[in-house]
Amino acid sequence: MKIATWNVNSIRTRLQQVTHWLQHQPVDVLCLQETKVVDEGFPVAAFEPLGYHAYVYGQKAYNGVAILSRAPLDHVSRGFAAVIDPDQVGDLDEQKRVIMGLFQGVCIVNLYVPNGASVGSEKYEYKLRWLSLLKQYLSDLLSENPALLVCGDFNIALEDRDIHDPTHKQTHIMASPTERAALQQILTLGLQDAFRKFTPDGGHYSWWDYRAASFRRNLGWRIDHHYLSAALYERAKSCVIDVSPRQLEKPSDHAPVIVEI
Template identity: 65%
Template sequence: MQVASWNVNSIRTRLSHATDWLQTNPEVDVLCLQETKVVDADFPKAPFEELGYHVYIYGQKAYNGVALISKATLTDVRMGFGAILDEEAVGNLDEQKRVISAVLDGVRILNLYVPNGSSIGSEKYEYKLRWLALLKQYLIKTLEETTKLNVCGDFNIALENKDIYTDEKRDKHIMSSPKERETLRDVLAVGRSPMERDSLSDLLGVGLADAFRKFTDEGGHFSWWDYRAASFRRNMGWRIDHHYLSPELYEQATRCWIDVEPRKLEKPSDHTPVIVEY
């Protein structure tokens, strides 16, 4: 089974890229999209359905928006944190459409578009941290019912220095600040005791692990390049799109890779797909 994650930065603008990519990647069972930037009524479902895919969407006008494109029917589709968390806990964090999840072959696929956070200390930064805190509650609840969980999407966080093209201003940069990294690490540690979190030895015991890192320790692998400053040409990228797997799935993972090709097309998204196989 293959699951792909791709922030398309507008599904309407990137429609042919997405359908072309599915056709050249027929082994992908589920394509998780972020930043579809379209209300559900205007989502171009037909082009995917004509290729034989099922389409599950959770969108809004202009910003955010997530979708699942699947060869097989998905079950127990959930939109937003509110699907399983209390209204009170969710607060305003479902106003932005960033969470969709569903089940295929006993695996729950959770597709996320984590807030960008703008700049450290900003209101949006605080929103990002609050959002991640709620995500932790969402994961705790999800893991009560599932042992096979694939949490993927645009995390807008690079956990390790080698996931960024440069070391410059790393600590003061959005997507790599210590606080963001700590917060995400804490989120991924769901189910692990504080002591376990500090030990690298028991990675598979509980918590979620980065599928990409099962297969390589190398740096210099990126999934996002800023449109500005010719970043892609100069390979000034970041690895911020991830597949985090529950222990059982992590053990079963056979591959995880980044397909750089779509970033080379005309009018590309600034992100490129990341695929995991298990």
């Protein structure tokens, strides 16, 4: 099976690009982030002729996640509170960032991790709280689903080789030591980076700022990931970043990342 993750930066703005991509890359599951539309406004009908079922969890103008799958998903849930005690979740489900479903026995979790704005800000502290709760959420899922795939826009470059220029990483959002440590804590659950199984070298990125001709100059960051439990990691056949949609006119600033299991 092939599973892709893609922050589309508005599904309505990028709808034609996404449907065109699926016609040429007919993955089994496509996990979308930053859909930026309420559930009722998600363009479900555009994907039905392509053979995809749509599962959405969105909000107006911001955030939002969705899963498109060629076969119906089982046990779809939205938000942390579907798995964790709502009292522990508190305000962390107000932003729509988590959706999960079972596809052919694989538990797929699609995430849009908060950006954090700037190191030390209120949004940064929110991001760290969110990541702490994510570890508990994934731990609970793993206890019942040993075949776990966690993908999405993590807004964290885990290592220096994931950034074109890591010089100021200590104070740069998405690369600060505290963010990296929070993600490393999550990975101690037994999750491994599918991309790094096949591509150990740097220079491969999934996000490029719209400014300063960053894509043309390959001044990017690798912040879109597939993390696999041990049961799936051994079965992974490939993991690639498809930069072709980033070359289009008015693209998302992210590229799809595809894992084959």
